[in-house]
Amino acid sequence: MPDALRNRHRTQLEEPQSAARTRTRARLESVGGFDAWLLRRRGLTSLVLWCALVAIYQADDSVVEEGDAIANVELPIALLRTGKLHFTPRLSPIVFLWKSTAPLQQRDDYYVRSWHELHESRPAGYWYATGRLVVNGPRYFAVASHIRDAYVCTFGVVAGLTMLPLAALFSATDPDFMRSEWLKLSAAKLHASSLIAASAVLMFLLALRYVRPRYALLVAASYALGTCVWAVSSDTLWQQTVSIALLSGAMYAFVRVAEDDSRAARFWCGVLLAAAVASRPTAIFFVIAIGVYLLRRRPRALPELALSGLPILVGVAIYNWHYFGSPMNFAQELIGHEIALQKTGLESVWQTPLIVGLFGLLVSPSRGLLVFSPFLVASALGARKIWIEPKYATLRPLTLAAGAIMLLQCKWFDWWGGHTFGYRPWLEIIPVVAMCLLPVVEAIFTRWWWSALFAVALTWSVFVQSVGAFAYDKYWNVRGLHRVDLGDHQSFFITEHDALQYAATTHAKYTGVFACNIDLPMCRFRLWSLEDNIISYYMNERYDVARATRTHSGLRHLLRLP
Numbered sequence: 001m002p003d004a005l006r007n008r009h010r011t012q013l014e015e016p017q018s019a020a021r022t023r024t025r026a027r028l029e030s031v032g033g034f035d036a037w038l039l040r041r042r043g044l045t046s047l048v049l050w051c052a053l054v055a056i057y058q059a060d061d062s063v064v065e066e067g068d069a070i071a072n073v074e075l076p077i078a079l080l081r082t083g084k085l086h087f088t089p090r091l092s093p094i095v096f097l098w099k100s101t102a103p104l105q106q107r108d109d110y111y112v113r114s115w116h117e118l119h120e121s122r123p124a125g126y127w128y129a130t131g132r133l134v135v136n137g138p139r140y141f142a143v144a145s146h147i148r149d150a151y152v153c154t155f156g157v158v159a160g161l162t163m164l165p166l167a168a169l170f171s172a173t174d175p176d177f178m179r180s181e182w183l184k185l186s187a188a189k190l191h192a193s194s195l196i197a198a199s200a201v202l203m204f205l206l207a208l209r210y211v212r213p214r215y216a217l218l219v220a221a222s223y224a225l226g227t228c229v230w231a232v233s234s235d236t237l238w239q240q241t242v243s244i245a246l247l248s249g250a251m252y253a254f255v256r257v258a259e260d261d262s263r264a265a266r267f268w269c270g271v272l273l274a275a276a277v278a279s280r281p282t283a284i285f286f287v288i289a290i291g292v293y294l295l296r297r298r299p300r301a302l303p304e305l306a307l308s309g310l311p312i313l314v315g316v317a318i319y320n321w322h323y324f325g326s327p328m329n330f331a332q333e334l335i336g337h338e339i340a341l342q343k344t345g346l347e348s349v350w351q352t353p354l355i356v357g358l359f360g361l362l363v364s365p366s367r368g369l370l371v372f373s374p375f376l377v378a379s380a381l382g383a384r385k386i387w388i389e390p391k392y393a394t395l396r397p398l399t400l401a402a403g404a405i406m407l408l409q410c411k412w413f414d415w416w417g418g419h420t421f422g423y424r425p426w427l428e429i430i431p432v433v434a435m436c437l438l439p440v441v442e443a444i445f446t447r448w449w450w451s452a453l454f455a456v457a458l459t460w461s462v463f464v465q466s467v468g469a470f471a472y473d474k475y476w477n478v479r480g481l482h483r484v485d486l487g488d489h490q491s492f493f494i495t496e497h498d499a500l501q502y503a504a505t506t507h508a509k510y511t512g513v514f515a516c517n518i519d520l521p522m523c524r525f526r527l528w529s530l531e532d533n534i535i536s537y538y539m540n541e542r543y544d545v546a547r548a549t550r551t552h553s554g555l556r557h558l559l560r561l562p
Contacts, residue, residue: 075160274309
């Protein structure tokens with residue numbers, strides 16, 4: 001009897017592996033030439049794809065200091081220094097606002113990157129020790145906890161913890177690493193590039209199940225180079241960068257569970273989904289959609305999947321309880337209402353009319369998905385086929401989750417994503433949008449005019465992303481415009497000549513150049529302006545200047561290469 005039970009258990013384990021091998025053999029028999037080579041050497045192809053993408057993402061040899069990512073980058077440094085998951089003003093000055101007095105420029109929000117940085121020919125640490133720098137509270141990317149002098153990352157701990165191994169490696173091999181913000185940002189860019197390249201590899205492996213290998217490679221490359229995951233997500237350690245990688249892994253693992261009943265995939269699907277929720281709570285929509293699907297199709301997989309992710313969720317609950325007194329208190333929720341009030345005058349974080357957010361994130365000249373990545377128009381047709389053809393039934397819950405998140409982000413108080421390049425609020429679901437190309441990508445290349453249109457749209461998309469990757473320096477978001485005061489409202493112009501002419505015509509007052517921050521309600525019209533759009537600005541007006549102002553620090557500097 002024991003032998004029979006063991007043989008039965010072994011058979012259950014081998015059946016999914018046998019099914020996967022049978023599918024691979026069938027695919028090899030149905031394709032030939034380059035497709036067969038790619039399928040046989042999919043491991044090598046995946047490695048080459050990952051290496052090539054990391055190299056492309058590092059090619060601009062520069063970094064941008066993005067506010068939302070600063071605390072994520074600082075977290076592993078704080079953990080290595082203190083063994084704690086929080087910041088203090090003395091050890092992490094970059095996370096805080098500082099009140100400065102003479103001989104420093106007198107400000108309430110003075111910026112200090114590190115105590116070694118020179119200010120007025122002396123290290124910032126000197127001014128701190130002599131009382132010229134006094135802490136004035138945390139910046140928006142840190143939140144005060146109920147523990148004295150302990151401030152935590154607004155965007156959770158998962159993003160920062162994923163960088164811990166790399167930070168530990170460089171801190172052990174380079175004595176300057178922890179003292180240089182630019183080296184830390186370079187390490188963050190390398191880490192982010194690796195994660196986004198890995199998500200493209202997972203896209204390739206997922207696509208192999210549905211299309212011929214050459215088209216699987218095309219979809220993966222189009223996703224990696226034709227969407228804002230290149231210009232934005234690969235550039236630094238955003239919260240969404242980690243979410244993209246985690247959800248891409250969860251998607252692939254889920255498909256393996258649903259189609260192959262893989263035991264290993266059950267474990268990884270649970271772990272990755274739990275980590276994705278811990279990183280960015282909106283991932284709960286993927287948990288719900290996948291859970292309902294598996295309950296109907298693979299109910300025996302659910303307990304294993306749930307148990308594998310439980311330790312991560314328990315860890316997050318303990319973290320929240322320790323720092324905020326409740327397992328259900330999240331830092332981003334606590335600070336979100338305050339930021340909404342500052343930007344819009346209202347505390348509600350879900351205040352944007354749905355049609356405004358949706359229209360803006362689709363077609364805004366400076367934020368629209370269809371402007372920055374127009375080749376994804378074909379994804380709408382692919383999504384329709386996913387719900388019509390039975391062979392794509394496994395992908396349906398993924399489209400539901402992505403659609404729910406897209407609509408939810410349209411309601412967020414700053415639907416435009418603050419200071420950024422492109423459609424950052426939707427980045428975490430872009431792997432699903434790209435996945436929707438799978439049902440139609442082969443059909444596109446059966447008609448020359450379809451393939452020509454797709455090629456033009458893809459070429460434009462890659463070009464736009466390269467402009468953002470090489471030139472975006474945040475300046476467009478606060479660009480100086482010439483202001484004319486009409487009493488009850490303001491008008492803004494790109495050139496002084498136009499402003500003066502308008503002032504003379506309307507008998508209004510020209511008040512000079514004004515930093516027209518898109519987060520200000522009176523400047524938000526810029527998000528809809530064709531003349532003042534972010535793409536043409538960096539293509540035509542500021543490319544050379546932006547390349548010069550971006551900090552030239554990247555993998556080459558991190559590895560101390562000439």
